[in-house]
Amino acid sequence: MKKLLPYLAFAAVAIASLVTAGYAYRTGEEAARYKFQAAADDALSRLQSRLQLDLSLLVSTQAFFEARFGNVTRVEFRDYYRALEVKDNFPGLRGLGFAALVAPGGEPLLEQRLATEHGADLKVYPPSDQEWRTPITLFEPLDDDTRTAIGYDMYSDQVRRAAIEATLATGQARSSGLVVLGQATGGAQPAPGILVFSALRSKLPGREDKNDPPAGLVYASFRTSELFYAALARPPLLPASVEVFDGEPSIDRLLFRSEVPPDQRFSDDFLVTRELTVAGRKWTFQFRPTSAFERPSSRALPVLLGLAGLMLAGAIATVARYQQRAYEAKSRLHETTERSLAEKDLMLQEMKHRIKNSIARVLAIARQTAANSADIKEFSDSFASRLQAMSASQDMLTRSRWQKAELRDLLRIELEQVFGKELPEDALKGPKVLLNETSTQALGLTFHELATNALKYGAIGSSAAALAVTWTVERGSSERRLKLRWEERGPSAQEPVKPAGFGTKLIDMNITRELRGKIAREYGEAGLTIEIDIPLDRELNRNGQA
CATH class of the missing domain: 3.30.565.10 (Histidine kinase-like ATPase, C-terminal domain)
Structure with a gap:
């Protein structure tokens, strides 16, 4: 029996060291997943803040049109847009526009108005058999690439029409699905993007019937690549590759994909999925680690622990102590992560509340300043x-x-x-x-x-x-x-x-x-x-x- 004691001791130490190494490996992987989830939530917070700030600009634009009873000339709209300094304050926004809402047969009168405003013979296009026409009458910035959009009937496009019908039915801002901006209007630089519409409820002079439709729609145009890079590209850069889908994840619903690919060394356990409602439309975000993501501990640590256990017969007490420390570290990490997630959720709720208050204050100042x-x-x-x-x-x-x-x-x-x-x-x-x-x-x-x-x-x-x-x-x-x-x-x-x-x-x-x-x-x-x-x-x- 005594002869077997060295072998039994060796076997006991070997088993203990292998168990400890496996436990340390699982603990390190769990800690890495918690760390990456925190990075993904930080990225989502940036995106949500950027989107809410950009949508507040649409609310302000609607207040501007309401203050003018819908009668805004091209020059007035151009001066308003320039005063906002959009390029510096709202990166990612392609432009702001206004689309009139007219019934079929009202095109000639609207085309006369377009000719007066823009000094050119502009037509409402393309032909449509829908119940409404929503041609674009104002857009800024107006350049050679966007000038062809004047007169384009957005109600003729199925994706845009769905968003317009939603905002007319609810009275709230509504986002479209993925569209190719500039493709239908013959723009020089078509690009994937989204549009957010809001119905203008102000009545024009002479309209007394409360059941009359809105005078038109104000809308914001975003190129998806510029919109998401404006939120994610600011320092510190996050070690996460993101894909954004309109609704459920599907290649044909892809809105945005990071240029930096995910690191294939990380398994699907590190995939973080989040959902966010943007102007009445559900977006799905999928985050994966990139090569810049650093684990909280080295993956070589379990191997070293196993070798140390095999080499040192007297390492049993040390291994037990390490196991206790690893367990305590895991508990602290778990508590810290839970507290961080709770604080982040509280910050997001507080941010929403502050943004709503800011929007209300901006609206009040806009109306009073206009008056x-x-x-x-x-x-x-x-x-x-x-x-x-x-x-x-x-x-x-x-x-x-x-x-x-x-x-x-x-x-x-x-x-x-x-x-x-x-x-x-x-x-x-x-x-x-x-x-x-x-x-x-x-x-x-x-x-x-x-x-x-x-x-x-x-x-x-x-x-x-x-x-x-x-x-x-x-x-x-x-x-x-x-x-x-x-x-x-x-x-x-x-x-x-x-x-x-x-x-x-x-x-x-x-x-x-x-x-x-x-x-x-x-x-x-x-x-x-x-x-x-x-x-x-x-x-x-x-x-x-x-």
Whole structure:
């Protein structure tokens, strides 16, 4: 029996080492799958954010048309599109357009309108026996490649018609399936893409029947390759190859495929499938690892463990300890992954909520700006500047993961947007103050409107040298209060115009209703003084209530 003891010991150690090696291999594979699932969810989050931002532009365009009762000329639409700076702010968007909705027989009148707007003899095409005609009347950017689309009846195409019927039936934005942009219109550069339609519900003058159909449809055009690369190409680059399908995965429903192929060394266990509804249409995303994906641990580790177990007779205790550590590491990894997934889901829900709120605010500002603008240029300038003010506040909050923004940085960003880079160092004086999300967004718009009014009506002119902004923080028994003093030094400051414009109303609404604070203005011989007093410690909800 004693002779067999070495063999039994060797066999026991060999079996233990092989079992441990297999367990370590499975644990490493599971950890790698968890890691890649997190990368795939990050990619999906980027895509969802990009899509929702682009669709918010369609909502703003619809508000622009509604503010004009559907009567938007080619020049007005061109100026509106240029003011959006689409190339810089919305990469992946091919263009925006408007298609009239007319019954068969109304083509001659529409063709006269096209000839007047575009200065050319344009016809509605192709021939169609459908119940509606939806020829394109406006599109930007209008160049040699897209000019041939004017007059094209999108209702004649089956894929586009399905999306148009869906938006007419639901009143919501609806996406088309995969189409070849420019193919039907004879464009010089046909490319795969999608269209998102939204019915324009404004009634034209003289239409009194509430059952009348919409005046037309606004739509956004996307090249699928540019749309997805705009979301996925920004750093840090993700080690994932993605395929996007319109509905269920099928080669004939493929919307997009990454140029970098998946790494064939990874099995189908690493395939991550996610679904997302985009403008009423289900998209399926499939993610696979690329060669850039790094495992959390080396695959050679199990082999080394097995060899060490065979070579060292006394490694039994060490192997047992390693097994315990591997189990603890797996548990921690599992807990961390579950927590990460839960936090990511919470972030996605919060992002959806914030985007909805932003869209609502953009719509409100668009309508009010349109109602208080004398012409389209004034509307475009005012609307674009207010969007930029909102964007600056959003950027500050995004960098801090929607936690805090510093008052001095917010002031400097908003003032430099109006006055350029000429802001004196001593123009801003006060202690460090961290603002919550509600205060950052409200004060960002407020500072933008104050600076704009100072430039238009105050003593500042084109320079901020006559401007001084000071603030203090006073501690009370129950809360801290921010007291900010805005001074425009100079004799040419004007008394407020009666009635107050939308900018002044926006300032007062942000301070008194959104932040539950107070604002006072004083016009004197030395210039204009504005005092703002708001609470700091109360976390305000989205309706402005503490």
